Amino acid sequence: TGIRLEDDNIPKKPIKRLIRCFKAIEDKRMEKKIDYPLYEILLISFFAIFSGADTWTALADFGVTKEKWLKQFLPLANGIPSHDTFRRVFALINPEHLQKATVTFLIDNMKLIKRAFHIPDSGLHQYCVDGKEANGTGRSQNSAKEIRNLHTLHVYDLSDGICLVSKVIDSKTNEIPTAQEVLSAMQLKGALVSFDALNTQTKTIAVIAGQKGDYVGALKGNQQKFFEEVKLYFSEEKLKEISSKKINYYEKREKAHSCIETRKVYLTTNVGWFSDKANWPKLRGFLCYVKTMENINTGKITTEYRYYITSLRDVELCADCIRGHWSVENQLHWNLDVNFDEDDNMTVDRNAFQNFSLMNKLSLSLLKLVAPILKKSIRATKKISGWDIDKSVKILCALDEDILANAMMNVKR
Numbered sequence: 001t002g003i004r005l006e007d008d009n010i011p012k013k014p015i016k017r018l019i020r021c022f023k024a025i026e027d028k029r030m031e032k033k034i035d036y037p038l039y040e041i042l043l044i045s046f047f048a049i050f051s052g053a054d055t056w057t058a059l060a061d062f063g064v065t066k067e068k069w070l071k072q073f074l075p076l077a078n079g080i081p082s083h084d085t086f087r088r089v090f091a092l093i094n095p096e097h098l099q100k101a102t103v104t105f106l107i108d109n110m111k112l113i114k115r116a117f118h119i120p121d122s123g124l125h126q127y128c129v130d131g132k133e134a135n136g137t138g139r140s141q142n143s144a145k146e147i148r149n150l151h152t153l154h155v156y157d158l159s160d161g162i163c164l165v166s167k168v169i170d171s172k173t174n175e176i177p178t179a180q181e182v183l184s185a186m187q188l189k190g191a192l193v194s195f196d197a198l199n200t201q202t203k204t205i206a207v208i209a210g211q212k213g214d215y216v217g218a219l220k221g222n223q224q225k226f227f228e229e230v231k232l233y234f235s236e237e238k239l240k241e242i243s244s245k246k247i248n249y250y251e252k253r254e255k256a257h258s259c260i261e262t263r264k265v266y267l268t269t270n271v272g273w274f275s276d277k278a279n280w281p282k283l284r285g286f287l288c289y290v291k292t293m294e295n296i297n298t299g300k301i302t303t304e305y306r307y308y309i310t311s312l313r314d315v316e317l318c319a320d321c322i323r324g325h326w327s328v329e330n331q332l333h334w335n336l337d338v339n340f341d342e343d344d345n346m347t348v349d350r351n352a353f354q355n356f357s358l359m360n361k362l363s364l365s366l367l368k369l370v371a372p373i374l375k376k377s378i379r380a381t382k383k384i385s386g387w388d389i390d391k392s393v394k395i396l397c398a399l400d401e402d403i404l405a406n407a408m409m410n411v412k413r
Contacts, residue, residue, distance in 0.1 A: 044063045069390065126157070129183070150168065176199060180201075196325075205280055234288040374392075
């Protein structure tokens, strides 16, 4: 990439873009009582979380330890805020505003990188719709009484590794109406939306189709009659018939640890027999997904059948989509719980927790860019950033259009 880590100076353009995004966020504090500008608090928090901080005290400790280093980006006229200031300010920020700022920066950043490497931004983007529970949030601020844990609906762009939407699910409702509300506000043309059986609803499908999107949705017992009819359709004879023609059939075999995993996907575009077809907009196919696991050591074989509905007619694309949707657990939720300790976060104020989580997601997306360059895992990259933030930020800032373009020119020469 043409990154020169021996240089003393860090390229400032990417950080300035992030600061501009932070400056667009409304500050609800009384203007005359502001000692620390909001963008300073947020940028310190980002660098701290990127380096491994996971508490309010850790944010302040990072700031104090790295104050001299931070001054190359920020004035810090009043020094570093206390941990109470970090917590109080995070509780005041509107999560929707912070989400817009962080997602805007990430999308723009990805566009710049693709432009520098002449990577066309074409093809379907897969948007995974999935809910997540924050296990440490089921406490009230004013009493010891347990309350429902905070549930958040995520829309994750698997193609670019960006969490586009983080929407808290109201305690009196569930994921379904929240998903419909979120999807109805999104531009879905050129997007493939994947979701679990909970969101396989006629209204949800209508929203996706109305926004010109495509979909692959799981089918289970919550649509009992629909599920049973599709399951009966995919008899063993029908599966053999589909696989023998090799048109709407896809198979992949992989070795994972001590098991051999075989994935078979069968697609039928014959949906005319389904009596309720008119209520499922853009319905073009049914899928049977068969996963077989063979333990090399014991010889034990387990087989699992799953069923899906789709607006697609490409079986390989459907297979990639199903596989991709499962990976949101590993690429987003697992990282947030394990590498960012969200399940152990004891923040009582839910607004503050949401905003901390948004900063975690910003850091996670950017760590994913740095990790391949260091040839390390996300966890190891995060540790390295904690030990040497200067090195990681140099790499991160080198992922900038001008620097990458110059590096590409040098390679060509």
